Amino acid sequence: MMRSIALKATLAATVATLAPLSAAQAENFTISVYSGYQTAPHSGVSGNDGVEDFDFTTGWDGKSFEMPPYYGIRGTWWVRDNFGWIADFNHTKVYADEDDMAANKFSTLEFTDGLNNLTVGPIWRWPGAWNKLTPYASVSAGIVIPHVEVVTANTNTIEYQIAGPTVAVVLGASYAINDTWDVFGEYKGTYSQVKADLNGGGTLETDIITNALNFGVAYNF
Secondary structure (H helix, E strand, O other): OHHHHHHHHHHHHHHHHHHHHHHHOHHHEEEEEEEEEEEOOOEEEEEEOOOOEEEEEEOEEOOOOOOOOOEEEEEEEEEEOOEEEEEEEEEOOEEEOHHHHHHOOEEEEEEOOOOOEEEEEEEEEOOEOEEOEEEEEEEEEEEEOOEEEEEEOOOEEEEEOOOEEEEEEEEEEEEEOOOOEEEEEEEEEEEEEEEEEEOOOEEEEEEEEEEEEEEEEEEEO
């Protein structure tokens, strides 16, 4: 219950922060949506399911185009022509390798309704660098709000949690279709420290890196 209240409060605060910015600086505000292909390398998983300890390494599968799909939404407030601030919600997701789960007595280990990275940070761009193609880069930090899905013989945990910090890096370029619409492509990497509470008194810890090639569209106010 407390995590749910905290999650709603965090999202409400983000919307409340961006809303006056878009109103006061409408000509400098951009809303972007994107999707793409997202993967994740192996990582260690450790903790206790309330009865038994576990400590192993698993592979992760992103399954970007399966429901629910991988996607992101970003708001950018350009305070100068070449510098601004972003607030980004990225629905990353990972599924543990089935063989690794079976070998360690897990029937489910995944974050398929999202790791859900919510970050804010600076962004730089270089308009006119390549005619209508504008390169940009950003780094942002925030919290990861995963939908924890962990099932063993001793725990059945399926719920959203605020589980730790996250950092994101973006390198990309946008193409101006006109004064209102842009399309863009980018690389986005995220690093998330996840510490989840499990029903029955256990915990699960893992550091997850995701790599994504994104394509999207942006609307300029």
